[in-house]
Amino acid sequence: MRTLLLKKEDVRGLIATEEVIAAVEVAYKGFNSDQVVQPDYIGIDLHPPRGDIDFKLGYYKGNEIISMKASSGGFPNNPTTHGVPSGMGTILLFDARTCALVCVMDGSLITGLRTGAAGAVSVKALARRDAKRVASIGTGNQARMQIRAISQVMKIEELHAWDHHADSMASFKADIELELGIPVFLANSKQAAVEQADILITTTRGKGSVVEGGWVQPGTHIVAIGTDAKGKQEFDPEIFRHAKTVVDSILQCSEKGEIQHALRLNILSRDRIHAEIGEVLLGKKSGRTSDEEITIFDSTGMAIQDNTTAHKIYQNALAHGVGTFFEFIE
Amino acid sequence: MRTLLLKKEDVRGLIATEEVIAAVEVAYKGFNSDQVVQPDYIGIDLHPPRGDIDFKLGYYKGNEIISMKASSGGFPNNPTTHGVPSGMGTILLFDARTCALVCVMDGSLITGLRTGAAGAVSVKALARRDAKRVASIGTGNQARMQIRAISQVMKIEELHAWDHHADSMASFKADIELELGIPVFLANSKQAAVEQADILITTTRGKGSVVEGGWVQPGTHIVAIGTDAKGKQEFDPEIFRHAKTVVDSILQCSEKGEIQHALRLNILSRDRIHAEIGEVLLGKKSGRTSDEEITIFDSTGMAIQDNTTAHKIYQNALAHGVGTFFEFIE
Known part of the structure; x- marks a missing residue:
């Protein structure tokens, strides 16, 4: 054998x-x-x-x-x-x-590979067709994975990056521009990066809210990657009040995903979680239905x-x- | 690496x-x-x-x-x-x-190896010092493993075997006599085998009670191996009423071991489980304290x-x- x-x-x-x-x-x-x-x-x-x-x-x-x-x-x-x-x-x-x-x-x-691909699958399913500008909060290895995969499913014209660490931002810019030829702009603040985004990717360590609800522009698609354990957080839970929320697994995300906080605070209820992404891909649930809605994909990663x-x-x-x-x- | x-x-x-x-x-x-x-x-x-x-x-x-x-x-x-x-x-x-x-x-x-050894460890800790006769209910691979290991820790003078399948019994006898030189007697009934036993080993598939409480003689040590999942059973639960019960893990055995039935029927209560076998080996709890008591080791197998x-x-x-x-x- x-x-x-x-x-x-x-x-x-x-x-x-x-x-x-x-x-x-x-x-x-x-x-x-x-x-x-x-x-x-x-x-x-x-x-x-x-x-x-x-x-x-x-x-x-x-x-x-x-x-x-x-x-x-x-x-x-x-x-x-x-x-x-x-x-x-x-x-x-x-x-x-x-x-x-x-x-x-x-x-x-x-x-790293399958997590990067998760964001790209969500972009295909949920982002605006005319999306051009991506913002990346976090510039580590998983941010690179996300950009590599997303650049396979759309043309990224501008990439706006922000990180706590200036040297991490600088090497991210150098690497992405060399590897993928996408112009990378280093943002002066998280808010400045987020406001530019058609697609917003967060890949921080999830040590606390880094994105405020009011910064996110109508029509943005959010790929929320960094929160994959109880207690981790990247977003102001208010973001979920009016967004269309899609998850990989309701069971996992309710416990370990970004939605855990919004659920606990009753900003989001279980029946207002729009779909698991497989349901959108299978056509069982709708994807994006207007250019104005904010869509969020909460990914915890599945076996x-x-x-x-x-x-x-x-x-x-x-x-x-x-x-x-x-x-x-x- | x-x-x-x-x-x-x-x-x-x-x-x-x-x-x-x-x-x-x-x-x-x-x-x-x-x-x-x-x-x-x-x-x-x-x-x-x-x-x-x-x-x-x-x-x-x-x-x-x-x-x-x-x-x-x-x-x-x-x-x-x-x-x-x-x-x-x-x-x-x-x-x-x-x-x-x-x-x-x-x-x-x-x-197979570590399950066979479990029985031998329990024999060292719980059987009578003068034990000579072993009865084996079940004559498959695990029965052989038990006998191989137990023969390392005591001298088995007689082995009494019983199985549903006559051909399995016959090849068990031939194998054990050739490999270990222990005389094997094929019992006419389960009861006849059990009544001979200083040490009783059960390695059936656990499809129902095979040993009645009244058959077991004072001073017997029982090695209960076959029950390792919810619903499996090898013994009349009454056996636990007056025996000294030792388990590998209280948590596992309560759910998957032979004691599950006696616990459910309130024949045995949790605080009447004498010990986990590690406690006996460490001297935290007593082992056998008389030649008359019936000791039972319930083994479910641990990682x-x-x-x-x-x-x-x-x-x-x-x-x-x-x-x-x-x-x-x-």
Whole structure:
């Protein structure tokens, strides 16, 4: 019985951004078509300065793959003391027909890739057709992932960036202009960036509200990425009072997403959450219906995105003869 | 960063029964010394004729290893249709200091090994010193595992066996006599086997009560293995009314162990569960205190047994240069 092993550098070369976007669309549609089993995830918190590790399990009936992603993060001393990254990941893929282990791949890159693609899927589904200007609050790795993916689904004419750290902003500008040829304007304030936006992306660490409701212009589409745990926050909850709110998973977002605060404060009620994004993609619920409405996509990230993305990587590896086979059972 | 890969045949040769017994003792003691983090396990049930797969996570501070065991079972068509076993397993070991993946090993054998060792640990802690005769209700693979391990901690002079299937009994007798030189007597009835027992082991599928309370003689130690899920049962719950009940985990056994029925029927109350076995091993609670009392060890199996057993296999592999290294991250 053969198991394919894929190292980090294999994974990097095995999937294009547009394939990740397609895989994430498949995941969202599957989730809203009773094709997905996705138990609560389990994890272990270690004592500081160590971080945590969690295990996310997903089964997609459409590809008959069960995926398990182990994902660690928050080990600041790893690079200096132990010579390994501060966060790592491993993905197991099982053939759901037999539960044979068909692939073990490094999972360091997949969370970033599928999260970046999530924003792009929401832009296709919810942003104005004539959107041209993107604002990015936060200029770290996930901001780059978002821009890379969104630039596949629209032409970004201007990118307005803001970050607490001036040097982070500067290198973001240099990288994006070089890689994608999009002119990047460094904003003087968060508000100035937000006011420019047809599409607003937030990828901060979610340590508190950074965007006030009044700054957001009519017609803006918001991609809210940074809040993926209880207690995290990026927005003034008032933003949800008059916006059209779309989430990846109502269950997850109610607990861990940006909407947690608006729900707690009764600014948003459960029945006013417009849709899970898979419902919009499947045509079960409407997307944007006017050029004036503010749409918000609250993304916490689902195991099933890892599943469909990793499966595509596995298929590409088989097709191109990449990777190393190992027989755990002969 | 190197990850050690161990195939099934590597694992088979890398650990002796007495090492598994020692590892399981370490696990039980750790569990009752606040050295263990063991979240609820997660799993996916597939549609028949497919079975299920579950994922059990454990962290033992004593060895600084986080283990995750994926374990599937109940796929009767696997061997004929797909050429793979009906149940399989994979274990990941992470260095808890960094969460680096240090080992991926086949996990097909470990559940059987550490479950067999559990019975032996309980015999050391709870059986009469002069115990000589063992009765085994059930004669499948786990019955063999139990006898192999228990024969390491006592001299079994007679083994009385019973099973629904006569051919299973016959091959059990042949195998045990050849491998261990213990005389095996095939009982005419369950009752006849049980009445002979200084130590009674049950390893049936738990499809209903097979042992009546009145059959069990004073002084017997019972190793109750077959019940590891809600609804399973091997004993008349009355057995718990006057016995000394020891479990691996009160939390797990209350839900999935043999005691579930006695608790539900108020034959046993929570405060009458004498101990978790780690407490007995640590001397925090007494073991057997007379030759007349009936002791029962209810074992559901814990992730931390996988952890310490797999870690010992990993250490032995490193010491003997067995296995294949792979760099998921270069």
